[in-house]
Structure formats: C-alpha cells, structure tokens
Amino acid sequence: MAQWKAQQAAKRPKMARLATNDRLREYVQDRLAGSVRRVDGGIVVGPEPPAWKGLNKPHRQDRRWVTAWSPEQISHRLKVDFPDDESMRISHEAIYQSLFIQGRGALKRELVTCLRTGRALRRPRARAQNRPQGHVTADVVFSERPAEAADRAVPGHWEGDLIIGTGRSAIGTIVERKSRSTLLVHLPRLEGYGEILPVKNGPALGGYGAVAMSAALSASMTKLPEQLRKTLTWDRGKELSAHAQFALETGTKVFFADPHSPWQRPTNENTNGLLRQYFSKGTDPSRWSAEDLEAVALALNNRPRKSLDWKTPAEVFAEQLRSLQQPGVASTG
Template identity: 85%
Template structure:
C-alpha cells in the first residue's frame, strides 16, 4: 500500500482536482452496483442501483457530501448537477441561420455603416449595462437595464421573467428602444455573444429590422470593437460595483464622453464626427431616413 502525497487540509472547495488528493481505492456507485452481481450472483437481497447509493449519500449530507465522503469519491465532486439543469442547453437559441458565418460579408470590412456589436458589462447584484458599438464609426450606445419591480422583495417565479433587468423580455424592450433611435439604414445587423439575454432575438429582429448574429463560443475576438470599448467603459463602471445605481442620463453622459474621444484607428477623429458624416450621407436628396 502506497500512502501517496501528503494532502492539504480540505477547505470545502468543489475543485479537488486542482491540488493533490488523498489516494484511495475509490469505486464509483455504478461500479459498486454492478460488482454486487459478480460477488453475490445468487443473493437477490444484495442488489442496489447506483442512483440509490447517490441518493443515500446526498440526502444524509443535505444535498452536499460530507468532507470524508468527498475524498472517497473517484471524481471528487461534492455537489450534484440536477438533470434538468444539465439538459438546459445555454446556447439553444443559436440556430444555424444566425451564426457568425451567415453574417453579410459587408459587415466584416467595416466599409458600410450600420453593423453593430453588442454585449453586457456586468456588476454586482445582477446589475448590468448593455453596450452597442457600430463597427465602422466605433460610435457607442449604452443601454439602460434597470431592475424590474419586485427585485429583492419577492422570490422570482420558476421559469418566470428575470427581475435582474437583463432577462430576455426586458433586454428586447431596452435594445429595441435604443436601436430604433437610429435611421433604418444604420441598423442592419447586430453581432452578440452567446448569452441567453438575447434569446428573443427573433422578435427583436421583427421589431427593429436588425438581423442578429451570434459569435462562436469563447471567441471574443469576433467582436473586437465591442470588447475594446467595454475595456474603456470600465474606467467609468469598474468591476465589482453596482451598476443599477446609474440612470439613463448618466449613461448618456458616459456615451458622449466615449464618442468624443479621438481614436487612432479613425485618424484621430472622434466616433461622433464619423457618425455625423454617415448621417449626412444618408440625408442626401433621394435618401429616405427614419428615426
């Protein structure tokens, strides 16, 4: 018998594989269940399913395993993921027709205005601010996402609307309000990450005429303008702060500061100046605009 490494004190963290663990002849409940058929082939009383073993262990530990049991499990997982949660695919709203490869080619070279990138910057207490950046001019819009009525006062209903301010319904309403302020020619597409806050993108596209596309998983470089702008915005909205305390007027002031900051990529012009040029080009005789 080899004792193995000397393990540090267990701190209750659910990541035991990141450090040395106690060596043990740990069998999984499924291995135990099937081994009983081999060791006791004629004894029908020596039968138990692996799920029954799991249930007995976790019920005794009130949903989580006790420390000494965690070290015995082969995987070392102290918590179980409910089956319904594992089946809830976080990217089920992304279908084949809205992946990034389907986005028009004109959005990639930035020569034609009207193609936007979007994301959320997250604060504490499920607070967030939506950010929209136009790829050609780098003009920025900040979307106000206030918490809904009842936040912190009642328990959210299961499968009900999120009260944090950036659920699918609230997100659609806020984005629609922001995007419809733009002329129709300047709201052609919107590229978003795969967050479920925009799972109602089909309705958003109908309401605004803006086609939504989703970047590939874990690929922030596919929305470079938005990622860069979010870094600039952290000067005003640091991580670990409550973003819900800022009003829509405050967000407009920050957006104005960002849009009037000279950019090297624009030849030291400001996004506001470039955006104004785009608007003037759309307002030429014979070109209809809305908003």
C-alpha cells in the first residue's frame, strides 16, 4: 500500500493544490493581497502599483500598498485556523511556486508585488550555483600556493589586480612581494569600442577581457628574468580566466585569492592605494599611454619604504637582479 501511494504521488503532471481547492486558494489569495484598513473597516487607498517589471526587482516604493502576509505566515496560520481540516494545508514553497512558475498559475502573478521582497522572480538554484568563478579550479586556489611565497624570503612572487576607472577602463597592477617593485600593465580599449553594439559572448572591447588581459600581462612579465616570475596571486576576477595560457607563455604559476579576502594580497592592495594618488577614482585611466604608466611606476618605485628600511623598491629589485647575475647562482624558475 505504501508503494502504491508513493507511485500515485509521483505521477506527473500534477495539479497544484491551490488549483484544485477553491477554499484554500481564496484563503491564501486574500491574505497575500491584504489591504490597509482603518479602525472602522474602511480601506485606505494607496498609490497605484507600477507596470509589471518582468525579472527586475521593484524598488521599495513600488511595492503594493498592502499589509500582506508572507507565504510562511499563511502556511503556519492554516494549522491554527483549521486544526482539524487536513485539506487546508499547504507549504510556503508551494505558494511561491504558484506565484512564480508559469503553468501552475493558481494565483495571480500580480500578487508578487505584495511580497515583502517585491522580487518578481525567484533565482533558480542552478543559477545560484553557477557563480562567475568557474575559472578557479582546485589547483589554483590560494591554499595551493607554495609556502615560500608567504614569507617574502625568496624573490619572484607577485600579486596583481586591476584599478578600474570610468567607462569600463582599467590598469593592471602587479607587485613583487619581496622588493615591493611595481609594474603597470597598459590595457587600451580595443578597436570598435563605443562604435558598435556589444555582441553577446563576443570579445570584451573595454581592454581587460580574458584574451587582452592575458596578452598584456604576458608582455609585461616576459621582460623579467625567469627566476623573478615564479608565481602570481590574483583576485577572483574573470579578467584572468585565461590563466592557463598565461602560465604556459611565461612560466608563472597563477593562484587566486579566496573570495572577499583582500588581505591575501596585502602588498598589491597597499600599492593600489598609493596609485590612487595618480589615478583618482572617477577618472578614465585608458587615456594614459604605456609610456605614461611606465613613468608613474618609475616614480612609485623610487619612493623609499619603511618596510624596506627606507630603501626604494627599485634599489631592492636591482639587488635581486645583481644576485641572479652572480656566477654560481642556480636558476630556480
């Protein structure tokens, strides 16, 4: 008997309970579309609800002028109002389904504006799991970074990120952890930016798409000796989703910091703060040429640092280069 009942319950398509039970539907609908009433019972007329906004979430002032119950309140209150009537039972999830899922239209979709969130459509679970971090695999997470990169004893470990400006413009910044030496990556906008309509899944013309970013970063890193480009710790941004190609071209292994963990790239975060003296927020950094960025990097690298015993990053980086050029120094790149 239990097996037969399970098979009967599993049959699809299945009519929604709100579609087959008129009494239950009226109870739920009346409480979802509750009205603001005076003490004498008169209804207070509020502002007219806006036109349907599709998938967008209405602003707070756009929600229906009601004292509506939430689906969870309705679901639990049914047990209080109808303690002996098992037909007057429904879960709050079933109420949401009747509101949001086409084909289960037991409730009017306009009642969505009565919900406290005002959300016109619930986010599917699959979409919630499909975070924009698919480029971060298990072998490039921060915990896999070599231990020697943490203590700053060995040169050649870098941190990187973007400085974002107006109009989807950006500058790449990479900083060597031991010497604090900074390289600025020129990311000019690609041909056609602002002239043609954007194409879905087409190339990013702003200048820091995956392909353009990998090429520009490779051009900057390959100017360094092989021993001084061991690892690069980057933010979770998708601009470096082509990290496998970058690692193949430069020999630099890329690792991504954990989400919302800027302290895992402390040198780069501090340097970006210093660079904001040159590239203020709200400006367009794409107007600067590669030569201009090189001049800014030179100025920053020649400022003494307390963490370097008041030496400049340029001086410490030069010492590292000289030590690599000494005979008998093994290459560890």
